[in-house]
Amino acid sequence: MSEAAPLISENDPVLDSDFAIEMVRQMRAIDTYGNYDNWPVNKILDPFVLTKEMKREIPIIGDPDEIIMARVKAFYNAIASLIEKECGLMAVPLMHLSYEGFGRVIITVGKLVVMDRTLRDMHRFGFPSFSKMKDEADKLLSVALEIIGKHSEVAGM
Amino acid sequence: MSEAAPLISENDPVLDSDFAIEMVRQMRAIDTYGNYDNWPVNKILDPFVLTKEMKREIPIIGDPDEIIMARVKAFYNAIASLIEKECGLMAVPLMHLSYEGFGRVIITVGKLVVMDRTLRDMHRFGFPSFSKMKDEADKLLSVALEIIGKHSEVAGM
Numbered sequence: 001m002s003e004a005a006p007l008i009s010e011n012d013p014v015l016d017s018d019f020a021i022e023m024v025r026q027m028r029a030i031d032t033y034g035n036y037d038n039w040p041v042n043k044i045l046d047p048f049v050l051t052k053e054m055k056r057e058i059p060i061i062g063d064p065d066e067i068i069m070a071r072v073k074a075f076y077n078a079i080a081s082l083i084e085k086e087c088g089l090m091a092v093p094l095m096h097l098s099y100e101g102f103g104r105v106i107i108t109v110g111k112l113v114v115m116d117r118t119l120r121d122m123h124r125f126g127f128p129s130f131s132k133m134k135d136e137a138d139k140l141l142s143v144a145l146e147i148i149g150k151h152s153e154v155a156g157m
Numbered sequence: 158m159s160e161a162a163p164l165i166s167e168n169d170p171v172l173d174s175d176f177a178i179e180m181v182r183q184m185r186a187i188d189t190y191g192n193y194d195n196w197p198v199n200k201i202l203d204p205f206v207l208t209k210e211m212k213r214e215i216p217i218i219g220d221p222d223e224i225i226m227a228r229v230k231a232f233y234n235a236i237a238s239l240i241e242k243e244c245g246l247m248a249v250p251l252m253h254l255s256y257e258g259f260g261r262v263i264i265t266v267g268k269l270v271v272m273d274r275t276l277r278d279m280h281r282f283g284f285p286s287f288s289k290m291k292d293e294a295d296k297l298l299s300v301a302l303e304i305i306g307k308h309s310e311v312a313g314m
Contacts, residue, residue, distance in 0.1 A: 067302075089289075094251055094253050094261060094263060095253060096251050096252060096253055098183070105252055106251060106263075106265065108263065108270050108273070110270075111269060111270040111271075111273070111304065111308075112268060112269070112270065113195065113265050113268040113269065113270060113312065114268075116265070116268070147268065151308075151311050153308075154308050154311050
């Protein structure tokens, strides 16, 4: 909860991407008490950036708290939402995360698994920079869309 | 925790089925303290039977406890295990269940979703009789194998 300057610059061009807009939407959706209402978007997305130095300061073994779990969910919900927008079919995320921070997250479209990831060390969830985070999202999205294109029949089931 | 006679007869022929054998295996797997070691199989599987009368006595709204959640998991793990045995490909269950007893369980084989169910009212999880439970399992199994047969390429991904 440091009050240091955000790691994401408010002029970061990545903030205008569909991905960033969707991420902000997901974060606002879980903001029950409206804490983020007056926050600029770079401040809302800031907790997703975890530099190497910051990561090093977190113990290797630890349990993720509710806030981190909600963040992990927000990230994969955003991916699912972008997949849905691109292919026009409903994309549903399903996450199983133990309280120890291990688990699995998948996104299904119809009967097709379009993303499947093992989760671990979730108490240290974060990306080296915001543009790296977007790269990661773009990769997941393009792989998912490729699978849907190849097996559209199963995706439409 | 009544000490009434088990609802499943010890001579029930369904107890010899692959399904029952797998169910017992799953139940023993979660029996960390070996409480079931000296139990006959009909007693181990008895909690899965919930007659209409028993169901009526459980409040409509309630939270499932850890024991019930473990039972739900055991059931779907057994289904996954039977699918795996039949098709020779790894079948992986993934369950998301909120503490309120709502959720979703899916089983994937490769990139194919072979079973997908919404879970609700899990605090009243149970089957009217043991043979009805096996019927349910058989149905899930045959639907899953049919999907795998139709989309073997995706199942093998």
